[in-house]
Amino acid sequence: MFPPSLRSLIEGLARLPGVGEKTATRFALFLVTAEEDYVRLLGEQIQGLSSSIRPCHRCGFLAQVRSPDEPPLCSICADNHRDRSQLCVVGRMQDLLAIERSGAFRGRYFVLSKLLSPLDGVGPADLPLEALARRVHEDGVREVILATPPTVDGEATALLLARELRPQGVRVSRIASGVPHGGDIEYADQITLGRALEGRQLIE
């Protein structure tokens, strides 16, 4: 019933995360009746995304492209007030954002973009191990904090990275895993409780 170009727009919008056909239709009907300037600008922004945003050449986070000759540098790597000696390794950009929101870390990051995953055919050769080692060496990093998720893939990746980095003479730590803040001990799963006990700290 919809005109062809609206139908293909709905299909495209339905690929957004968490958006089904119904929500995509709602978005499309909104766009088709919205202010023309806004819609045109939104389309331009999406279309130009791949040329305006690139992974930061140092950490892999998002960086604005300023000129084609200049390697893209994100705002975190460009910030000289941040501690170069601490490097936090995350699996995905979203995890970096969550840690930034917590305000608990003032060092710099390294985004792996993928985790070891034998089932999906991701092996050690697919991880940016060399770039990470170069980064640690060049920046004189003293501590690498492994903030990959406490899942099978995340733990395997953390173990691999620790094995690769320790010979470089750098401290390698792993973020704590345990019962989350506000969480219920009664309903915590066995593995979480096991980790919470294992990772207990002395109250001094």
Next chain:
Amino acid sequence: MFPPSLRSLIEGLARLPGVGEKTATRFALFLVTAEEDYVRLLGEQIQGLSSSIRPCHRCGFLAQVRSPDEPPLCSICADNHRDRSQLCVVGRMQDLLAIERSGAFRGRYFVLSKLLSPLDGVGPADLPLEALARRVHEDGVREVILATPPTVDGEATALLLARELRPQGVRVSRIASGVPHGGDIEYADQITLGRALEGRQLIE
């Protein structure tokens, strides 16, 4: 923390209905890492929306623009199997879509795009009364079904349209209002129950 062009994209996406900053950020991060061809096409589709889709010149529903000289015609108005003698007047395109999904109507539509609303400054002069009268006359419509919503604005609009159309010698009807299918009589509001009783029909 985000590069400027990503930040403005997030602002644009956050104007979509039901989308807040968090969801907009999720969409933007998805787009920035998604397949380039898909993202570029999506941007193009949004950008070209206002030139590829126009209101149907007969009913106001969405129509594909085929050439700049040809007035846009929607798939419902173009369908000769549909009954020209019944015209269903709706407030919004979304209402037309809901009636189409029900499969209960095989005539044609007229989309008002707005309802009488003294509070928002929408008076009779703002409604497409002339276009509607022309449509009724030209198509030889025998019944106009008023499917504006059973709200204050929708009822006022229906009354106005009935008053305008009846002198043209056309039957004017109003969709029934009552307790919805599967609804609970105990929890139905007074006005709905009043309408359900008023609109009762003999069981023969």
